[in-house]
Amino acid sequence: MEIDQPRVAYFPDSFHEINGVAHTSRQFEAFAKRRDLPFLCVRAGDRAQPFFEDGQVSTLELPRGFLSFALDKDLRFDPAFVRHLPDIIRTLRGFRPDILHITGPSEVGMLGAALAHHLDVPLVASWHTNVHEYAARRSGWFLRLLPQESAERTAKTIEAVTLAAAARFYRLARILFAPNRELCDLLEKATHRSCYLMQRGVDTNLFSPQSRSRQAIDEEVVLGYVGRLSVEKNVALLATLRADLLKQGLTRFRFLIVGQGAEEGWLRENLPNAEFTGVLRGAALAQAYANMDLFVFPSHTDTFGNVVLEALASGVPAIVTPDGGPRYIVQDGKSGLIASDEEFSAAVASVLCDPEKYAQMRRDARTQALSASWDAVFEGVYAAYETVRKPKEVVMA
Numbered sequence: 001m002e003i004d005q006p007r008v009a010y011f012p013d014s015f016h017e018i019n020g021v022a023h024t025s026r027q028f029e030a031f032a033k034r035r036d037l038p039f040l041c042v043r044a045g046d047r048a049q050p051f052f053e054d055g056q057v058s059t060l061e062l063p064r065g066f067l068s069f070a071l072d073k074d075l076r077f078d079p080a081f082v083r084h085l086p087d088i089i090r091t092l093r094g095f096r097p098d099i100l101h102i103t104g105p106s107e108v109g110m111l112g113a114a115l116a117h118h119l120d121v122p123l124v125a126s127w128h129t130n131v132h133e134y135a136a137r138r139s140g141w142f143l144r145l146l147p148q149e150s151a152e153r154t155a156k157t158i159e160a161v162t163l164a165a166a167a168r169f170y171r172l173a174r175i176l177f178a179p180n181r182e183l184c185d186l187l188e189k190a191t192h193r194s195c196y197l198m199q200r201g202v203d204t205n206l207f208s209p210q211s212r213s214r215q216a217i218d219e220e221v222v223l224g225y226v227g228r229l230s231v232e233k234n235v236a237l238l239a240t241l242r243a244d245l246l247k248q249g250l251t252r253f254r255f256l257i258v259g260q261g262a263e264e265g266w267l268r269e270n271l272p273n274a275e276f277t278g279v280l281r282g283a284a285l286a287q288a289y290a291n292m293d294l295f296v297f298p299s300h301t302d303t304f305g306n307v308v309l310e311a312l313a314s315g316v317p318a319i320v321t322p323d324g325g326p327r328y329i330v331q332d333g334k335s336g337l338i339a340s341d342e343e344f345s346a347a348v349a350s351v352l353c354d355p356e357k358y359a360q361m362r363r364d365a366r367t368q369a370l371s372a373s374w375d376a377v378f379e380g381v382y383a384a385y386e387t388v389r390k391p392k393e394v395v396m397a
Contacts, residue, residue, distance in 0.1 A: 006385050007038040009097035009121070011112030013104045013128070015043040015061075017075055018259075018279050019228070020306050021103050021128040024200060031378040032057050040095045042088055044078070044108055051091065060091045081107040088115065097121050099385050103128055105169045113172050122388040125170050126177035126198050127187060128303055167191050174388040177381065179304035180325045196384040201374030202309045209315035209366060211283070211290035221253040221352055224292030224316065226285070226307040227299070229261030234321070236263070237298035237341055239270035244345035250352060258288050289314035294351060294358075295336070298344060300324055312336070313369035317361035319347050335365040 012025035025041070032039035038056045045061035052059055068078035092100075092115060100116040101124045102109040109125075116123035167190035170176055176191065177198035178184045184195035214222075229235055238255065245253060255274035257267065268276060280288055289295075295311035295318040305326035308318045312329070318336035320326035321344070330336040339347035351358050 005035075005037050006098040006382070006389050007040075007096060008032070008385070009040045009042060009092060009095060009100045009112075011042050011100065011102045011108050013106040013109055014075055015041070016045055018281075019075065020200070020302075020304060023306055024128065024198075025103070027201065027374045028378060028381075029057060029059075031374060034375075038095075040091065040097065042091070042108065042112070044076075044081070050087070058091075058095065060088065062087065078107050082111065085111065089118075092119060098389050099124060101126065102173070105166065110169075113169070117172075122390065123173045124175050124177070124385065124388065125173035127170065127183060128179070163190060175384060177384070180328045182328075183303055183325075194387070196380065198381055199372075199377055200304050200306050200309060201372050201377045202306075202313045202369055203374075204313045204370055204372075206282070206286050207289055207310045207313035207369075208286065209290055209362075211286040211314065213287055214291045219252065221293045222256050222291060223253055223294050223296050223348070224256045224258070224289065224311070225296055226258040226289070226310070227297070229257070229259050229263045229267060231263060232299070232301045233261075233263075234298040234300055234341070235261075235267060236270075237344060238267065238296065240341075241296060241298075241345050241348060242271060242273075245349060245352075248345075248349055250349060253352070256288060256292055258285065285310075286314065289316060292316045294319065294348065296344075296348060297321075297326055298341070299326070302326055305329055308336075309369060309372060312365040313372075315362045315366040317351065317358070317365050319344065319351070331364065331368060335361060335368045 010028065012021060014022040015025045016022060029039065029041050033054060036056050040058050040060065042060045044064050046063050047061045050061055062084045064076055064078035065080050067080045068076040071077050088111065100112055100121045102112040103126050113123055170187065171191045171193060173193060176187050176193050176195040178187055178195055179199050181197065184197065187193070187195045225238060227233055242255070255271050257274050257276045258280050260279055264276065267274065277288060289311055292311065293316070295308065295316045297305065297308055297318055297320050300321050300323035302324045305320070305324070308320060308326045308329045311318050312335050318330050320330050320336065320338055322338050322340060327338050330338055332338045337347040337351065351361065
């Protein structure tokens with residue numbers, strides 16, 4: 001018997017950019033194509049042909065205009081995006097969605113939420129970015145002007161207010177998705193909505209130890225980082241790591257930094273032996289991972305950490321902090337280590353000084369990643385859709 005698959009209209013905050021939402025969104029569309037599922041992606045972009053179809057998967061890609069402004073290095077917000085409303089409504093009515101899925105309070109997400117209500121389609125929403133933590137960390141320029149006690153109290157207030165505002169938006173949805181259980185618990189408490197896991201997968205054919213291209217004579221240890229070079233990623237800890245390792249007499253190492261962001265200039269000054277590649281994609285990115293010896297990811301704010309899973313798939317153990325999503329990826333003591341900022345350098349040194357332990361970690365990292373597939377992630381999402389999907393009307397002959 002053929003399964004009646006829900007018709008899903010997906011409204012992602014970003015798609016072509018370099019971030020977790022965009023990466024997950026591209027994988028979601030690819031999953032729908034592999035399974036030949038009825039799927040419509042409504043997103044911001046600059047294709048010459050706004051609407052196009054590939055089997056049962058269709059896309060409506062609409063441009064941001066001159067009023068748009070930057071939220072980050074590669075992410076913009078267009079307050080006039082509502083001008084596309086007639087095109088979006090016409091496309092939605094033609095597609096007849098059973099579910100409308102948004103990824104956050106962007107201009108695309110807000111339009112999606114409004115249209116779900118207008119068209120009486122069940123709305124679901126996935127949480128991909130800890131906006132409350134980002135808001136507090138990006139207020140650092142202001143908080144530094146305050147006495148320490150006042151700064152800490154103000155930072156907590158900023159987090160609480162931002163979370164409350166985000167929760168009011170996410171409460172519009174019938175069910176929620178988040179990449180780890182801790183976030184699901186937080187969202188369920190803040191929104192009184194059920195939250196399901198929407199973790200991340202990895203392409204273990206692309207990201208593989210086989211992509212390593214370094215010469216065997218290169219005996220320097222390469223410490224790698226991939227991601228935005230921004231304050232909320234806690235990248236300043238990389239400079240502390242360098243200084244600590246040198247104090248311990250460990251000198252045969254260098255950094256490989258993949259990404260871009262506002263902190264790049266500061267990092268170049270404080271990591272004089274680092275190679276900065278900028279943003280990499282595809283095979284070039286896979287090769288960069290495989291050429292690393294240890295992945296160092298000091299972020300406290302990531303909801304999941306795709307880059308950590310990609311590093312593990314490349315056979316590169318990861319050192320992460322005990323906050324956020326990466327700690328749910330790394331198996332402490334096997335595929336990497338979980339360490340606080342104060343213990344981060346010692347954790348790195350402990351791996352570098354134990355070749356036998358390090359070799360086993362490389363094997364464990366790859367083995368763990370082989371069990372994480374995107375298909376399993378999205379199969380779980382579709383199963384959760386059934387909890388809010390409206391029953392089809394039965395037409396009697």
